[in-house]
Amino acid sequence: MNYFPDEVLEHVFDFITSHKDRNSVSLVCKSWYKIERYSRQRVFIGNCYSISPERLIARFPGLKSLTLKGKPHFADFNLVPHDWGGFVYPWIKALAKSRIGLEELRLKRMVVSDESLELLSKSFVNFKSLVLVSCEGFTTDGLAAIAANCRGEVNLGALERLVSRSPNLKSLRLNRAVPLDTLQKLLMRAPQLVDLGIGSYVHDPFSEVYNKLKIAIQRCKSIRSLSGFLEVAPHCMSAIYPICGNLTFLNLSYAPGLHGNKLMKLIQHCRKLQRLWILDCIGDKGLGVVALTCKELQELRVFPSDPFGAGNAAVTEEGLVLVSAGCPKLNSLLYFCQQMTNAALITVAKNCPNFIRFRLCILDPIKPDPVTNQPLDEGFGAIVQSCKGLKRLSLSGLLTDQVFLYIGMYAEQLEMLSIAFAADSDKGMLYVLNGCKKLRKLEIRDCPFGDAALLEDVGKYETMRSLWMSSCEVTLGGCKSVAEKMPSLNVEIIDECEQMEFNLDDKQKVDKMYLYRTLVGHRKDAPEYVSIL
Amino acid sequence: MSPPLLGVEEEVQSSVSSPSVECISENGIGLKERNYLGLSDCSSVDSSGVSSNLNLKATELRLGLPGSQSPERETELCLLNLGKLDEKPLFPLLPSKDGICSSSQKNVVTGNKRGFSDTMDGFSEVKGYVYTEKSWMFHEAGSDSESPQSVGHGKYPGNSGVNVILSTRSPGVKASVKQDEPANVLQEQPRATNGTSLKQTVISNNNTGAPAAKAQVVGWPPIRPFRTKTLAASSKNNDEVDGKPGPGALFVKVSMDGAPYLRKVDLRTYSTYQELSSALEKMFSCFTLGQCGSNGTAGKETLSESRLKDLLHGSEYVVTYKDKDGDWMLVGDVPWEMFIETCKRLKIMKSSDAIGLGNYLVSRSLPKNVIKSIITFVIHHFIDKCVISFCFCFFMLIFCLTI
Numbered sequence: 001m002n003y004f005p006d007e008v009l010e011h012v013f014d015f016i017t018s019h020k021d022r023n024s025v026s027l028v029c030k031s032w033y034k035i036e037r038y039s040r041q042r043v044f045i046g047n048c049y050s051i052s053p054e055r056l057i058a059r060f061p062g063l064k065s066l067t068l069k070g071k072p073h074f075a076d077f078n079l080v081p082h083d084w085g086g087f088v089y090p091w092i093k094a095l096a097k098s099r100i101g102l103e104e105l106r107l108k109r110m111v112v113s114d115e116s117l118e119l120l121s122k123s124f125v126n127f128k129s130l131v132l133v134s135c136e137g138f139t140t141d142g143l144a145a146i147a148a149n150c151r152g153e154v155n156l157g158a159l160e161r162l163v164s165r166s167p168n169l170k171s172l173r174l175n176r177a178v179p180l181d182t183l184q185k186l187l188m189r190a191p192q193l194v195d196l197g198i199g200s201y202v203h204d205p206f207s208e209v210y211n212k213l214k215i216a217i218q219r220c221k222s223i224r225s226l227s228g229f230l231e232v233a234p235h236c237m238s239a240i241y242p243i244c245g246n247l248t249f250l251n252l253s254y255a256p257g258l259h260g261n262k263l264m265k266l267i268q269h270c271r272k273l274q275r276l277w278i279l280d281c282i283g284d285k286g287l288g289v290v291a292l293t294c295k296e297l298q299e300l301r302v303f304p305s306d307p308f309g310a311g312n313a314a315v316t317e318e319g320l321v322l323v324s325a326g327c328p329k330l331n332s333l334l335y336f337c338q339q340m341t342n343a344a345l346i347t348v349a350k351n352c353p354n355f356i357r358f359r360l361c362i363l364d365p366i367k368p369d370p371v372t373n374q375p376l377d378e379g380f381g382a383i384v385q386s387c388k389g390l391k392r393l394s395l396s397g398l399l400t401d402q403v404f405l406y407i408g409m410y411a412e413q414l415e416m417l418s419i420a421f422a423a424d425s426d427k428g429m430l431y432v433l434n435g436c437k438k439l440r441k442l443e444i445r446d447c448p449f450g451d452a453a454l455l456e457d458v459g460k461y462e463t464m465r466s467l468w469m470s471s472c473e474v475t476l477g478g479c480k481s482v483a484e485k486m487p488s489l490n491v492e493i494i495d496e497c498e499q500m501e502f503n504l505d506d507k508q509k510v511d512k513m514y515l516y517r518t519l520v521g522h523r524k525d526a527p528e529y530v531s532i533l
Numbered sequence: 534m535s536p537p538l539l540g541v542e543e544e545v546q547s548s549v550s551s552p553s554v555e556c557i558s559e560n561g562i563g564l565k566e567r568n569y570l571g572l573s574d575c576s577s578v579d580s581s582g583v584s585s586n587l588n589l590k591a592t593e594l595r596l597g598l599p600g601s602q603s604p605e606r607e608t609e610l611c612l613l614n615l616g617k618l619d620e621k622p623l624f625p626l627l628p629s630k631d632g633i634c635s636s637s638q639k640n641v642v643t644g645n646k647r648g649f650s651d652t653m654d655g656f657s658e659v660k661g662y663v664y665t666e667k668s669w670m671f672h673e674a675g676s677d678s679e680s681p682q683s684v685g686h687g688k689y690p691g692n693s694g695v696n697v698i699l700s701t702r703s704p705g706v707k708a709s710v711k712q713d714e715p716a717n718v719l720q721e722q723p724r725a726t727n728g729t730s731l732k733q734t735v736i737s738n739n740n741t742g743a744p745a746a747k748a749q750v751v752g753w754p755p756i757r758p759f760r761t762k763t764l765a766a767s768s769k770n771n772d773e774v775d776g777k778p779g780p781g782a783l784f785v786k787v788s789m790d791g792a793p794y795l796r797k798v799d800l801r802t803y804s805t806y807q808e809l810s811s812a813l814e815k816m817f818s819c820f821t822l823g824q825c826g827s828n829g830t831a832g833k834e835t836l837s838e839s840r841l842k843d844l845l846h847g848s849e850y851v852v853t854y855k856d857k858d859g860d861w862m863l864v865g866d867v868p869w870e871m872f873i874e875t876c877k878r879l880k881i882m883k884s885s886d887a888i889g890l891g892n893y894l895v896s897r898s899l900p901k902n903v904i905k906s907i908i909t910f911v912i913h914h915f916i917d918k919c920v921i922s923f924c925f926c927f928f929m930l931i932f933c934l935t936i
Binding site for chain 1: 754760804871
């Protein structure tokens with residue numbers, strides 16, 4: 001089979017970077033498997049409990065970059081207790097022990113203790129990059145261990161010197177505590193910045209500092225990404241205008257002080273924007289401005305500024321329709337709004353058939369179409385039918401089994417589905433499980449799906465990364481059944497109230513169930529309230 | 534060795550992640566091929582023969598009039614589906630005729646079988662929630678439960694503890710087969726949870742539509758706690774004016790001389806002085822003309838409104854505001870945004886009153902802050918250049934007197 005020496009094949013494989021492709025390559029034959037595994041440098045592990053660090057190291061000794069994800073997605077919304085799991089320490093320990101030349105570690109939803117950070121900083125000579133997303137468990141001491149140059153407190157003078165010494169500094173994000181004159185000095189020293197985050201932007205438009213800041217900003221011609229503005233004086237935003245024309249990413253989702261005309265003016269300068277994260281105080285009108293200005297827009301996220309408020313949300317379906325009409329390249333959406341109509345969704349589906357991620361969150365989760373009083377089945381059905389490349393979908397609003405029928409039929413590329421407060425019966429879940437062949441992650445809360453749906457086809461779960469069901473109708477007996485039939489799955493019951501201890505009745509409904517496929521059996525680090533069946 | 538790049542991001546730039554290690558194992562296990570869709574040709578559903586019967590019509594993208602056609606479509610779908618289902622085992626569950634139709638046709642606004650509305654009703658007993666910067670705590674129920682009140686570490690302090698409160702289960706889901714509108718879903722027996730007194734209070738059965746208090750459900754809306762905390766902190770810092778914190782609303786009291794009661798306006802709903810003044814006109818027109826609810830014709834009303842406009846813009850009334858320092862200023866001098874930030878209260882007073890405020894410099898023409906700055910300027914220069922400032926002073930006085 002091999003007409004080429006291994007080195008040549010290795011060289012060819014170097015050009016293959018996508019994980020999926022690499023996986024396919026390794027399946028061709030034994031020798032390709034061998035070559036591929038020795039040459040693989042980047043590994044992605046979507047569920048840290050699906051494999052053990054030892055096996056990882058055994059297979060990929062040349063590992064340089066590792067991405068690990070821990071807790072299930074709903075952990076972001078307080079549905080998973082803090083000490084559920086996802087500890088990175090065993091991984092770092094194992095990697096250190098086998099002297100892997102780790103250079104990059106990317107973690108998401110993992111628990112990172114200070115000890116792990118210390119061990120990390122000491123064990124890998126070439127370590128370059130640590131990325132933590134939604135992680136917890138560490139303090140500034142731990143971080144200080146990593147950033148070897150910044151021991152102890154970082155004062156402003158030290159920060160300035162650090163920036164001066166870093167000619168390659170590309171990304172700088174400051175918090176509220178950094179005063180304006182420091183910001184100005186930093187910008188003067190780092191005109192090569194690509195990503196800037198400004199914490200506090202409050203000043204007197206007539207001051208000397210402001211003028212200096214204007215000049216400093218103008219020099220930063222490389223800035224492509226801007227964020228922050230936790231505190232902002234809206235009438236001083238004109239200093240930012242010179243760099244707006246180059247921005248591709250603007251994140252104002254922490255800036256409630258910026259709204260109305262000033263915000264719209266700012267956006268009108270951002271003609272090359274590709275990603276926009278904004279609060280809903282932009283309003284439908286503001287979204288109209290976005291639609292007119294940002295023709296390159298690919299990703300839009302509209303967050304609620306007042307999530308628990310009594311319906312003062314400033315965006316409705318109109319804003320979304322405007323953006324869809326004006327930005328045909330839109331492919332990723334996260335939209336929190338007060339209401340949505342089927343008509344609007346159908347229009348959006350027609351305007352933007354390229355959606356890859358479509359996440360809609362109506363703040364009242366069982367709200368029907370306010371115009372017709374119908375559920376939103378037809379609207380979402382239109383989305384899945386029109387967007388053939390849809391990979392991620394989050395539903396909300398009043399929904400019946402019908403929408404799941406549509407999803408099962410049309411959402412062929414769907415990989416992740418989030419459902420809450422929807423459906424009428426088990427049929428909904430069955431439609432999805434039977435229909436979406438590429439489904440990898442399914443997370444369900446507060447839906448009437450029971451054992452019948454869960455047990456219909458347990459083999460399907462092996463093709464998926466994980467399934468989360470909370471506040472549904474599945475019983476302990478049902479979960480036990482799954483665990484029995486599928487030894488390659490870990491079926492975890494999370495029972496914080498510890499009621500299961502006293503009542504082992506199989507008919508008892510399970511509050512939170514999380515199941516995932518794994519090669520290494522039951523994990524040993526589960527807390528008491530988690531039982532693995 | 535250069536220091537490692539430290540990036541602590543709150544959101545990840547999502548790129549679709551692909552399975553890696555698991556992929557091998559998945560194929561290694563040797564899954565038998567399953568026909569998940571159950572159709573003869575499993576490829577795209579768009580392929581002709583198979584799907585032709587299969588509710589093409591129902592999924593046709595058309596914008597009907599609201600409410601029109603939907604029931605029919607669903608009926609068609611019912612019938613089509615039934616026909617289809619008999620031919621091929623599309624979905625293993627062969628629902629009964631009644632089952633499908635009723636579930637698609639039932640009035641959906643009953644709010645039945647929704648865990649959410651059940652949950653909400655459960656919470657109508659609870660005193661809403663108190664959102665502190667640190668955590669969400671349900672006063673009624675949270676304290677004595679045994680759920681882990683975990684405190685987040687590091688960057689995410691004080692995260693929640695609200696895992697106690699769980700939605701009450703909605704029973705009767707399988708009652709989708711029921712023909713009658715379940716106007717009410719009986720609350721299921723609350724599951725015994727240790728020490729959660731909330732559950733005992735959850736017997737309310739009034740789940741018809743909107744929840745009483747907008748009580749909080751765990752994990753809804755799906756926003757990271759970090760975000761809500763940061764927003765709360767930012768809003769607090771940004772807001773210096775009277776009115777609710779955050780961008781939601783900025784209500785200030787508006788009083789008018791002679792009016793029996795005050796009003797409140799939300800300054801954030803306007804973007805110019807013009808809008809504000811027309812809104813004020815509308816609000817106070819009845820007071821000015823002494824006729825509310827009179828049976829005047831349209832013509833008469835417009836006449837009154839325009840008369841009021843004249844009154845407001847003419848010489849009879851002025852709109853003033855009280856700023857942060859407690860001084861009464863004339864509305865209209867500073868840019869709108871600055872006005873919003875400093876205005877604490879509005880007052881519509883008669884011009885005669887305004888003039889008669891004891892200081893005729895506070896007249897229509899010269900607002901107080903200008904006077905202030907002139908005087909400061911004068912005093913400032915008095916020390917350096919006596920003569921020039923004296924002359925200046927003199928001319929200013931002449932100017933004022935002549936107006």
